[in-house]
Amino acid sequence: MATKGLHYTPLGTDGTDHAYRQRIAAQYQISALNKSRLKYCIFFHYLLFFAMLGKLSSDILDRLDIFILEIEELSIPQPLWWEYAWCISLLLSFLCLAAIKRNRVKPMNQYIAGLVVFGFIPLLYAFVYYFKDVLIYLTAEDEEDLENVQFWQGYPYGLLWYAFILLALQVHVFSIYFAWNLLQAWKSKGPKKTDD
Template identity: 75%
Template structure:
């Protein structure tokens, strides 16, 4: 606002009253920050889901009796049960997004349990399942042994899955970390800051 005449600053508006201004409580700042970060993690979860869906597309189209020559020429290996179970974790992410919107502790806890069951456990199974092939590929120099591991498009199939598992574990780990931070912040929202 403009003032007439010589410049006059009312008392208390020169910035010296900063100690008396209202501040946002720490739990609300933590909540806002972790909500944003969890949304990014869920976005990356969606990207991984679409990569998995691309891998499963051949099997899905076969079950629907749809033939697409370009996909059949890729000779994508048949999926294992863990791949479909991991896809259920996408549905769990909707639970996480809903709990973010409403600040619901119970549904966020359900999100954490769902990610552990449908996210981590299938990935642990994949690590164990492909462990032998990856170990042979990394340690063996015998051509006979290397011929007996599973290859796809010139790459060791188990090592490709290990790349996917590495990314998925990172996304799930960060998701769980941010979800736990949100639960702690939401539990603290009723407490007052003591000064």
């Protein structure tokens, strides 16, 4: 064994060669970190999608002529176009995951563009659409002021949507930020990945 007898340490293995050892390049560290963070964002996007799917379930079941008494008793308001448009943004996550797997620049650019179109624009529309109801609810001084505000299960409907919008915006902003960081890391490796 090496611990018995006379010790001989070859030159360069005593720890003084640390300055010459290989290190992981910064772009690979950035890429690994942002891939992990982007996957978390996609996971939270899935959670928000299932919440939206629960809201849309009444309308979907009505279109399929399926009657479930418990869902009908909830009196869920009819969905607007932006709710279905926002659901399309979930499909973009598959494009993103494929881009992450192979470090592809073009699908990641498509993911970012699609997230702006199907993620941010519907949420911006909803923000503007419910703004009046939320403003009236927050500034109301008595019950008469709340007559024009829509309520669901005792809660102001617009304020519930604002909570969803706030969470969805955070997920989308972080997703785009991490995707952008990945693009910068992948492009710094050379021109090979930009051709895809």
